[in-house]
Amino acid sequence: MxxxxxxxxxxxxxxxxxxxxxxxxxxxxxxxxxxxxxxxxxxxxxxxxxxxxxxxxxxxxxxxxxxxxxxxxxxxxxxxxxxxxxxxxxxxxxxxxxxxxxxxxxxxxxxGLHPNAAESRLTIHQPTLPDWLTSLEINGLSVGSQRLHLRFNRQGSQTDVSIGRDNSVDVRVLY
Known part of the structure; x- marks a missing residue:
């Protein structure tokens, strides 16, 4: 840099x-x-x-x-x-x-998005929104044949993830 x-x-x-x-x-x-x-x-x-x-x-x-x-x-x-x-x-x-x-x-x-389409799984590893972006929504993210809705919100240096209710993807968030 x-x-x-x-x-x-x-x-x-x-x-x-x-x-x-x-x-x-x-x-x-x-x-x-x-x-x-x-x-x-x-x-x-x-x-x-x-x-x-x-x-x-x-x-x-x-x-x-x-x-x-x-x-x-x-x-x-x-x-x-x-x-x-x-x-x-x-x-x-x-x-x-x-x-x-x-x-x-x-x-x-x-x-930190790591999809596994074959197992319909999404691992989210240490999600981080940059300091100039406080929130982000991803609607209709495909993981294999499944779709899901994610919302990321940053508070200070911490980014939290909310997962849509109608979700058949196995989502694992690792902080």
């Missing part, structure tokens, strides 16, 4: 301190939403949920500067500046499927 790697819009592919760094380069300093989500997922799994929440916020904020909030394949790795959006990469595919799924994958990591 150092400034040389985190642009404010996501994780750069290369440090600003590297000799080859170029924020306009496809792989030498640009920001890829799916790479940012992979880094955030690692943070979430290894006691870095605060950092994962910052990365999710950076992707959400970036999405607000693209048509229909659809994240492109990548954008330039310039540092985030107040009043400006991320600098578009001129030939980036937009929208891009793996970029669209990146915030969702990162959110699932923060919430």
């Amino acid at each position: 150092r400034k040389d790697m985190f642009s404010g819009w996501g994780m750069r592919t290369l440090s600003t301190q590297a000799a080859r760094y170029n924020p306009l380069s496809y792989h030498n300093g640009s920001v890829w939403p799916h790479d940012t989500a992979l880094v955030g997922t690692g943070f979430a799994l290894y006691d870095g949920k605060e950092e994962a929440g910052q990365l999710l916020k950076s992707l959400f904020d970036a999405s607000q500067h693209f048509a229909d909030a659809r994240l492109p394949e990548l954008y330039c790795g310039f540092e985030r500046r107040e009043g400006y959006g991320p600098t578009r990469y001129p030939v980036s595919c937009s929208p891009q499927a793996w970029a669209a799924g990146a915030p969702v994958a990162l959110l699932f990591s923060l919430l």
